[in-house]
Structure formats: C-alpha cells, structure tokens
Amino acid sequence: MREVYFDHSATTPVHPVVAEEMIRYITGNFGNPSSMHSYGRTARKAMEEAREKVSLGVGAGPEEIVFTAGGTESDNMAIKGAAYANRNQGNHIITSAVEHHAVLDTCKSLEKEGFSVTYLPVDRFGMVSLESVADAINDKTILISIMHANNEVGTIMPVPEIGRLARERGILFHTDAVQSMGKIPVDVDEIQADFLSVSGHKFYAPKGVGALYIRQGAPWLPIRHGGGQERNRRPGTENVPGIVALGKAVELALADMKEESSRLVRLRNMIINGVMEKIPHTHLNGHPDKRMPNHVNLSFEFIEAESLVLSLDLEGVAASSGSACSSGSEKSSYVLSAMGVPKELARSSLRLTLGRDNTEEDVDYLLEILPAMVERLRLMSSSYKDKH
Amino acid sequence: MYSEKVIDHFTNPRNVGEIADADGVGEVGNPICGDTTKVSLKVENNVIKDIKFKTFGCGAAIASSSMLTEMAKGKTLEEALKITNEDVANMLDGLPPQKMHCSNLAADAMHAAIENYKNKNASS
Numbered sequence: 001m002r003e004v005y006f007d008h009s010a011t012t013p014v015h016p017v018v019a020e021e022m023i024r025y026i027t028g029n030f031g032n033p034s035s036m037h038s039y040g041r042t043a044r045k046a047m048e049e050a051r052e053k054v055s056l057g058v059g060a061g062p063e064e065i066v067f068t069a070g071g072t073e074s075d076n077m078a079i080k081g082a083a084y085a086n087r088n089q090g091n092h093i094i095t096s097a098v099e100h101h102a103v104l105d106t107c108k109s110l111e112k113e114g115f116s117v118t119y120l121p122v123d124r125f126g127m128v129s130l131e132s133v134a135d136a137i138n139d140k141t142i143l144i145s146i147m148h149a150n151n152e153v154g155t156i157m158p159v160p161e162i163g164r165l166a167r168e169r170g171i172l173f174h175t176d177a178v179q180s181m182g183k184i185p186v187d188v189d190e191i192q193a194d195f196l197s198v199s200g201h202k203f204y205a206p207k208g209v210g211a212l213y214i215r216q217g218a219p220w221l222p223i224r225h226g227g228g229q230e231r232n233r234r235p236g237t238e239n240v241p242g243i244v245a246l247g248k249a250v251e252l253a254l255a256d257m258k259e260e261s262s263r264l265v266r267l268r269n270m271i272i273n274g275v276m277e278k279i280p281h282t283h284l285n286g287h288p289d290k291r292m293p294n295h296v297n298l299s300f301e302f303i304e305a306e307s308l309v310l311s312l313d314l315e316g317v318a319a320s321s322g323s324a325c326s327s328g329s330e331k332s333s334y335v336l337s338a339m340g341v342p343k344e345l346a347r348s349s350l351r352l353t354l355g356r357d358n359t360e361e362d363v364d365y366l367l368e369i370l371p372a373m374v375e376r377l378r379l380m381s382s383s384y385k386d387k388h
Numbered sequence: 389m390y391s392e393k394v395i396d397h398f399t400n401p402r403n404v405g406e407i408a409d410a411d412g413v414g415e416v417g418n419p420i421c422g423d424t425t426k427v428s429l430k431v432e433n434n435v436i437k438d439i440k441f442k443t444f445g446c447g448a449a450i451a452s453s454s455m456l457t458e459m460a461k462g463k464t465l466e467e468a469l470k471i472t473n474e475d476v477a478n479m480l481d482g483l484p485p486q487k488m489h490c491s492n493l494a495a496d497a498m499h500a501a502i503e504n505y506k507n508k509n510a511s512s
Contacts, residue, residue, distance in 0.1 A: 304423070306446035310390075310398060332422070347422055380404050380450060382415065382426040382442040 001316040004362040008202075008294060008355035009151055009179060010320055014245070015204035015252055015356075022206070022245040033238050034229065043240045050247025057250035058177075058196060059187040060213050066233045067243050070210040071178040071199030075102040075145075077212050077223055077234065078174045078195035082143045083110050085221040086172065090140030096120045096128045096157075097338040099147050102197075103176055107145075116140070125287040126155035126339050133162050143172045148180040148191070152335040152351065153286030154295025156180070163192030172218060178202055178210075182253035183261060183293060194218040200242065204356065205249035209242030264293040264354050267363050271296050271352060274367040279374050285336060285349055294354040299345040302384040303377040308350050311373045317366060320351045344383070391481035394451040401450055403457035405440040412508065414500025416493045423449045427456075427497040431505055434464050441494065448483050448491040452476045456494035465502050471495050 005013075014022075025046060031039030033047050048062070055062040068074045083093065095107055097119045107117045118136045120128050128146055137144075144166045149156045159175050166173035174195035177186050182203025188196055196213040200206060214220055214233065226235030276282055281301035300308065305321030312319050332346035341349075352366070378384045390398070410428035417424035423445035430438035439460050441453040456476050460468045473492045477483045483492060 302444065304444060304446050304449075307398070307450060310395075310447040314395070314399060343422060380401060380442060381444045382424045383444045384442075 002362075002365050004317045004365060005357060006352040006354060006362070006366070007318045007320050009154075009351065009353035011201045011207065012204045012355055013357065014206050015249060017252060018205055018245045018248045021248045022241040025241040025244050029240075031240075033240060034227070043238075046244050047238055047240055050243045053247035053251045054198070054211050055213075057181070057186070057254055058198070058213055059189050061216065063231070064188075064213055064216055066212045066214060066230045067238060067246070068210045068212050068234055069208055069239070070201070071100070071176065071197050072102040074178075074197035074199070074210050074212040075100070075174075075176055076106050078197060078214075078220075079103065079106045079143065079145055080110065080223045081214075081220040082172050082174065082195065082218075083115055084223070085219040086142040087115075090142045091115045092138055092140040092142060093117045094120065094133060094136045094141060094144045094146075096122060096146055098122050098126055098128075098150055098152075098335045099145070100151055100176060100178065103145055103147070120146075122155075122338050124339050124341075125290070126150050126153045126285075126335065127287060127290070128157055128162070130158055130161045130165060134165060137165075137169055137171065141169070141171050143174065145174040145176070147176040147178075148186065148196075149177075149184070149292050149295075150286070150335065151179050152333060153297045153339070154179075154292040154353075155287045156184070156290045156292065159191045159193070166194075167192045179292060182250065183257070183264075185257070188213055188215070195220070198246075200246040200249060203249050203253050205245040206242060209239055209246045211246065260356065261293040264358075267354055267358060267360065268294060268296055270360070270363045271354075271366065272298070274363070275370065278367065278371045283345060285339070285341060292353075296352040296354075297349055298352075299341070299349045300374050300378075301345065301348060302381045303348050303374065305348050305350045307377050308348075308373060311377065312369075315369050315373075317369070320353075321349060389484050390447060390451075393455075393480045394448060394483065397451035397454040397480065398447045401454035403438075403440045403454065403461070404442065406442060407438055407440050410501075412501040412503075412505025414497045414502070414504055416497040416500055418489075418491075418493060421491075423491050423493060425449065425453050425493045425497040427453075427494065427501045429498070429501045429505060431465065434466075436460050436463055436465070436468055439498070441497070443494075445493075446487070446491050448487040449493065451480060452483070452492045453494040453497075455479050456498060460498055465505075469499060469502060471498070 031043035033044035178199040194215040200209040283299045285297040336346035407428040411431045412429040415426040443453045
C-alpha cells in the first residue's frame with residue numbers, strides 16, 4: 001500500500017541533513033555551552049552559529065534570538081513577558097479568535113490576572129481586518145498578537161499592515177509565525193514585529209526546539225528564572241542538539257524556499273481543483289489566494305471528517321480533521337465557527353498539509369481514492385437522504 | 389485508538405440503509421457533538437426480522453450502529469430493549485472513553501424505533 005503523509009502542519013519528519021548535523025552534538029560534542037573548557041566552547045560555537053542562521057532567517061540580529069522549547073513556549077514568553085513589562089502603561093491586549101491555543105490560553109490566563117483581552121472576529125476566509133484592529137485599540141492597549149498564518153485553514157493574515165499600525169500607535173506587536181516560518185518569507189522588519197514565535201518541528205527540525213525573536217530594546221520581562229542563559233531571557237541549560245538542528249533547518253528552508261513553495265502551490269491547487277471537480281457538495285475553507293502554499297482544508301457535506309480521516313488512514317494516507325471528540329465539548333473547530341462556517345460543514349472539514357516529501361503521484365493517489373470514500377460515507381449518512 | 393472490531397465494522401458495516409416499508413423508525417442525535425443515528429425495523433411476530441441504520445458521525449458512531457444491528461436482528465422486542473449502548477461498546481471490545489457519550493447512540497435509536505412501532509400498533 002502506498003504511504004502518503006499529508007499532515008505537515010501537525011509535524012514534519014526531521015530532514016536527513018538536519019539529523020546528521022544534530023547527532024554530532026548528541027554523541028560527540030556533548031558539552032554545556034556555559035562551560036569554560038573546550039567541550040563547552042565547541043558547544044557554544046555551534047549554538048551561536050545556529051543563532052546566526054535563525055536570525056538571518058527572520059531578518060533579525062543574532063542577539064535578538066532566544067532559543068526556546070517550541071512554539072507554545074515562545075508564545076507564552078512573548079505575551080506574558082510583554083504584558084508584565086508594560087502593566088504600568090495599560091492592561092489591554094488585542095488578539096484574534098482564531099489564534100492557536102498557545103496564544104488564546106495565555107491570554108485567558110492573563111485575564112485572570114486583571115488584564116483585559118479583545119478577541120477580534122475574522123471574516124469568512126479566516127482573515128482579521130486591519131480596521132477591526134484599529135477599532136479595538138484604546139489608551140490602555142499594550143500588546144497586539146495576531147498570527148502570521150492560521151494552522152487550521154492556512155489563511156495568511158495582513159501582519160505587515162497590523163505591525164505598521166501597532167508601531168504608529170506605540171503598541172507592541174507579536175506574531176505567531178509557527179506555520180509560516182520556513183515556508184514563506186518571514187521578516188521581522190517587514191512585519192514590524194516586536195516579538196515573533198517559531199517552532200522547529202514544523203519545518204524539518206525535531207520536536208522540542210523553537211525560538212522567540214525579541215526586538216532589541218522592546219520592553220519585556222522574562223517569565224522564567226535561573227542560571228542566566230540566553231542573556232537571562234530564557235535560563236536553563238541550552239538544548240544544543242535541537243538548537244543546531246533549528247539553525248540547519250532554517251538554512252535549508254531558505255536555500256530553496258521559492259522553488260519549493262511554487263512546487264507546493266502546484267500540488268495544493270491540484271488537490272483543491274481535483275477534489276472540487278470530482279466530488280460534489282464540497283467546499284474550500286480558508287482564503288482562496290492568501291493561503292499557505294502547502295495548505296488544503298475542505299468540507300464534505302453529509303459526513304464527519306473523522307470518518308474520512310480514518311478511511312484515508314486505512315488506505316495509507318495521513319490527514320487530519322479540525323473536529324475532535326473531546327469529552328462533552330463541541331466537536332466542530334473554533335476556527336471554522338469564528339469564520340461563520342455552519343456547524344455541519346465545520347464537522348466535515350478535512351485538513352491536508354503538504355511538505356517536501358510529497359509528489360505528484362501522492363496527489364494522484366489521493367484523487368483516485370477519495371471520491372469513492374466520500375461516496376461510501378455519504379451513502380451511510382443519516383443526513384444524506386434527500387440530496388441525491 | 390480503535391479496536392480491530394471497530395475498524396472491521398467501520399470498513400464493512402452491516403445492514404446499512406433504510407427499510408422502505410419499515411414498521412418502526414427511530415432517530416437519535418447528540419445535540420452537543422451532532423452525531424445522529426437512524427434505525428428502521430421490520431417486525432414479525434414480535435421478532436426483529438430486519439434492521440437497518442444510517443449514521444452521521446465518526447468511526448465509532450458508524451461501527452456501533454453496525455454492531456447494534458447485528459446484535460438485534462432475530463431478537464424479540466423484549467430482548468432487544470434490554471440491549472444497552474454499553475453492551476454495544478463491549479461487543480466492539482470497547483470504545484475510547486471520549487466516544488462513549490457522543491458516538492454510541494445506536495441502542496438508543498433502536499429503542500426509539502421499537503417505541504415508534506409500539507405506538508403505531510397501539511393506535512391502529
């Protein structure tokens with residue numbers, strides 16, 4: 001059976017070159033970067049080279065990059081650190097309803113500490129409008145946090161415009177670039193971000209490593225305390241193999257980003273157009289153009305996406321759905337709800353996210369097996385009775 | 389996360405469809421997560437002669453509907469009424485805990501279908 005991985009927004013395989021590079025810092029060069037001896041110096045050198053690569057990847061200076069354990073930690077550090085450092089200026093934070101839980105739940109936790117948060121609505125494509133950000137700003141606003149690209153529907157937000165607005169109003173701006181980093185250009189000056197979060201395992205580095213960009217001079221306080229590593233911004237002995245891997249992964253992503261992204265756009269459009277043509281009662285979720293090159297999200301009327309994910313898995317195709325059964329909770333996704341997608345369609349949404357390992361043959365295989373699968377589930381469905 | 393039996397019933401569901409001239413029909417939905425199961429019955433001499441289902445839901449919802457129809461076919465109405473959602477889950481070698489409340493509705497749908505049959509017969 002053919003095996004196809006279409007879930008790169010969940011995680012990616014580690015690139016062989018990245019793995020080769022990092023293993024040298026697991027077995028041989030195991031030193032602690034804080035040590036004075038040669039072991040420590042070797043580790044520190046590798047770490048600083050990686051910092052250089054990551055900083056180049058986002059258009060920052062190396063001293064503005066802090067290594068973290070991943071996207072969630074970066075988001076927590078950016079938002080809480082900015083909130084705590086600026087609580088004398090105000091207590092209002094602006095974010096959107098479709099952010100990742102790492103942002104939403106951090107904001108919710110700040111609400112319990114006396115901060116007030118505006119969760120901006122999005123349009124039917126999952127887009128935050130510049131006007132809504134402008135309208136939400138008040139004299140207590142200290143931070144705006146809007147993601148670069150949405151993880152569930154792939155919509156790319158107008159972050160350079162929002163960043164410019166924030167800068168003009170003297171408000172700090174954070175963007176969660178976990179989905180965009182390594183796939184489309186990410187530049188902190190173009191975005192005018194003060195903080196930007198990155199996660200390694202979304203672009204072929206291993207899990208457990210990420211980075212946070214903190215603009216030089218941005219008012220911010222550390223939320224962790226310890227031995228002074230990362231200039232006190234994120235203390236704790238550094239994850240040297242992970243950091244080396246992150247640096248290498250950024251370097252590899254930049255090397256062929258243009259070619260790889262147009263290749264993915266082609267495959268992505270083959271899937272979208274192929275499915276819409278072959279399968280009736282199908283809808284595209286997210287923005288038609290302003291979407292990630294690798295991102296497909298489709299709703300199939302009359303069926304629940306989990307059944308489709310299971311059917312695909314049984315035929316060797318790994319995909320995901322926005323809906324998940326969690327005890328007593330709504331199954332449909334909060335992102336699709338915020339976009340105004342009807343509940344039935346939200347429950348039938350399938351996410352396919354492409355990556356380096358995917359080929360045209362993978363897409364052909366999907367388009368060959370999917371129509372019959374959808375038809376089979378529809379014929380079983382209690383909501384399909386009068387529609388054919 | 390699913391047992392082999394669940395996968396088997398999901399892949400090759402038994403008794404899918406709707407009985408055209410059903411003696412009883414029952415439809416049950418979970419308002420929170422939106423799963424719905426519809427069961428139709430053919431009853432002869434107090435025995436379930438035929439039973440079919442249609443389900444909108446996840447793999448667990450489809451598999452439990454299929455299993456229920458197998459368990460109920462040939463049973464008397466009294467026997468069938470004793471089948472619970474838990475019995476269906478047990479026959480499937482268990483369901484993930486988060487699926488128990490929302491995706492295991494088939495026995496309830498059958499009970500509703502039997503109720504419907506009884507009501508029809510009482511009024512005629």
